[in-house]
Amino acid sequence: MGSCFYEKGLAFECQGCGYCCSSEPGYVFLSEKDIMSMANGLGLERQQFIDTFCRIVDMGAFKMISLKEKENYDCIFLTEKGCKVYENRPRQCATYPFWAHVLESRETWDEEARSCPGMNKGKLYTKKEIEAKLSSRVENNPVIIM
Ligand code: SF4
Ligand code: SF4
Numbered sequence: 812m813g814s815c816f817y818e819k820g821l822a823f824e825c826q827g828c829g830y831c832c833s834s835e836p837g838y839v840f841l842s843e844k845d846i847m848s849m850a851n852g853l854g855l856e857r858q859q860f861i862d863t864f865c866r867i868v869d870m871g872a873f874k875m876i877s878l879k880e881k882e883n884y885d886c887i888f889l890t891e892k893g894c895k896v897y898e899n900r901p902r903q904c905a906t907y908p909f910w911a912h913v914l915e916s917r918e919t920w921d922e923e924a925r926s927c928p929g930m931n932k933g934k935l936y937t938k939k940e941i942e943a944k945l946s947s948r949v950e951n952n953p954v955i956i957m
Pocket of ligand 2: 893895
């Protein structure tokens with residue numbers, strides 16, 4: 812196999828613009844660990860957390876659990892001060908923008924960077940750190956409801 816385009820790492824530092832937590836309809840799919848971490852952080856039981864902050868998304872053959880959005884499409888946890896569950900935020904959020912489909916090629920990375928002003932800026936993540944982000948996503952697969 813040839814070398815991947817991020818052999819020498821990739822720069823990313825969130826600029827706090829809030830775009831990825833708001834603005835457009837989207838999903839934050841949750842793993843079991845995500846649900847339990849946020850529920851514990853908020854002092855809620857698992858089901859209380861799901862009933863209050865989640866929606867079940869019908870994917871056809873199965874269903875998944877996503878965070879709710881407000882009417883303006885902001886994430887339910889987005890506040891003026893930022894993410895209300897930042898310390899326990901879902902893996903999907905904590906690993907952005909190091910997602911498999913974004914890391915497919917330099918082109919897919921640059922395409923994503925058009926909507927995230929933090930990409931190609933600031934802290935340099937090594938290939939090892941990027942791969943750790945990818946692995947942590949795989950190890951925390953979203954809940955699938957059959
Ligand atoms: S779009 Fe990028 S810079 Fe803006 S909040 Fe999201 S991660 Fe941070
Ligand atoms: S959980 Fe936090 S980081 Fe994730 S989309 Fe919602 S506000 Fe943004």
